Amino acid sequence: MKKHLLLFLFICISIISFAQIGGTSTYQFLALQPNARIAALGGSGIANPDNDMNLAIQNPSLLNKEMNNQITYNYVSYVAGIAAGYAGYAHHFDSIGTFATGIQYINYGNFTQTNPNGEVIGNFHAGEYNLHLSYAKNVGDFSVGGAVKFINSTLEAYNSYGMAIDVSATYYDKKNLVTIAGVISNYGKQITTYRTGNNESLPLNVQLGISKKFLKAPLRFSMIINHLENPGGLIYANANKPGLTKDLETGQLQLENINLAKKTLSHLTFSGELILSKNFYVGFGYNYLRRWELKLDDMGGFAGFSWGFGVKVNKFQVAYGHTGYDVGYGTDHFSFIIYMSEFFKKKQVN
Numbered sequence: 001m002k003k004h005l006l007l008f009l010f011i012c013i014s015i016i017s018f019a020q021i022g023g024t025s026t027y028q029f030l031a032l033q034p035n036a037r038i039a040a041l042g043g044s045g046i047a048n049p050d051n052d053m054n055l056a057i058q059n060p061s062l063l064n065k066e067m068n069n070q071i072t073y074n075y076v077s078y079v080a081g082i083a084a085g086y087a088g089y090a091h092h093f094d095s096i097g098t099f100a101t102g103i104q105y106i107n108y109g110n111f112t113q114t115n116p117n118g119e120v121i122g123n124f125h126a127g128e129y130n131l132h133l134s135y136a137k138n139v140g141d142f143s144v145g146g147a148v149k150f151i152n153s154t155l156e157a158y159n160s161y162g163m164a165i166d167v168s169a170t171y172y173d174k175k176n177l178v179t180i181a182g183v184i185s186n187y188g189k190q191i192t193t194y195r196t197g198n199n200e201s202l203p204l205n206v207q208l209g210i211s212k213k214f215l216k217a218p219l220r221f222s223m224i225i226n227h228l229e230n231p232g233g234l235i236y237a238n239a240n241k242p243g244l245t246k247d248l249e250t251g252q253l254q255l256e257n258i259n260l261a262k263k264t265l266s267h268l269t270f271s272g273e274l275i276l277s278k279n280f281y282v283g284f285g286y287n288y289l290r291r292w293e294l295k296l297d298d299m300g301g302f303a304g305f306s307w308g309f310g311v312k313v314n315k316f317q318v319a320y321g322h323t324g325y326d327v328g329y330g331t332d333h334f335s336f337i338i339y340m341s342e343f344f345k346k347k348q349v350n
Contacts, residue, residue: 035335046181047222049062054072059168061143062136078331086102086105088102097137102132103130110125162188222271224268237255266288
C-alpha cells in the first residue's frame, strides 16, 4: 500500500504542476527526439520497458542492469540542413544502480552574416547542447530515476547556459505485462540569459504513460498523456485561419469549435509495437497534437503518424524511424546500439 500511495502522490504532484509550453520557452531542442524508436512511437516512449538505453532519454527510471555497457548514437536530419543527434553510454553497478551519460545536440548550421545594406561581412554558427547524467534504481516492481542536464545554447553572438532535472518513476506489473510511468522533465532555469534581465522558462513536460503487452500475442500498445501541467491548453481557436466564415448578423468571424474531446486528445499519443522476436520489432504511433498543428485544411497526409523498426544482429542494433510532419514531408531517424558486454563475455570464454 505504501508503494502504491507513493505512486499516487507522484501522479497528483505531476497534475498540479504548471509551466508554459511550445513557443513560450527556451531550449526547445530538449523536446526533440532524434532516437528512431521514440520517433516511431509518436514521439514518446516513457512506458516501454524494453532494455534499450535510448528509451531512458525520456524516462531515466527505465535504466536497468540489462543496459550495462550499451553505447548508442542517434541522428536525424531536419529541414534546411538542420541536424540533431544523441550519443550516450550506460553502466550498471550492482550495489548502487544504473548510470547513463550522454550529449544531445542540434546543429542549425553556418549562416552568412550581412550588414543592414546586405553586404557580406562574415558568417556565424548556431547550435545547442545538452550534457546529461542519469541514474535509476530498481526496487521490486518499482524503479525510480532522475537526470541532471547541463545546457548550452549558442546563437550567433547570443549565448545562454542553463540547468534542468528530470524525475521519474515506473511500475512494472509483471503478471499482467502492464507498465505505468510518470515523468517530470526539463524542470530548471537559465543560469545566464541571451540578454540581461530576459529570463525565459524551460520546456517543462509532465507525462503519465501506460503500456500493455499481450501474453499470447506479440503486441504492445501504449498511451501517453503529455503536458499534464497545462490541461486543455495545448490547442486554441485561430482567428487568422483561412476559410473561417462570418456570422451574417454580427459580421464576426465564426471560430472553429475547440470542444472538450479535442482538448483531451491534444494531450494524447498512441503507439503500438509488433515484437516478432527479441531481435526484431516494428513500431507505429499517432500524435494528435502534431496532426492538428501541421495538417492542411483540405489534406492531412501523414502528419502526426509515425512508424519504424529495429533489428539486432550479433552485438549491434540498428533502428529506423519515420515521423510525418505535413503533406509530403517527414523526418528519417537512425539509431545504433553497441552491446559492449557481449564482447566482454566472448573474451572471457576464450
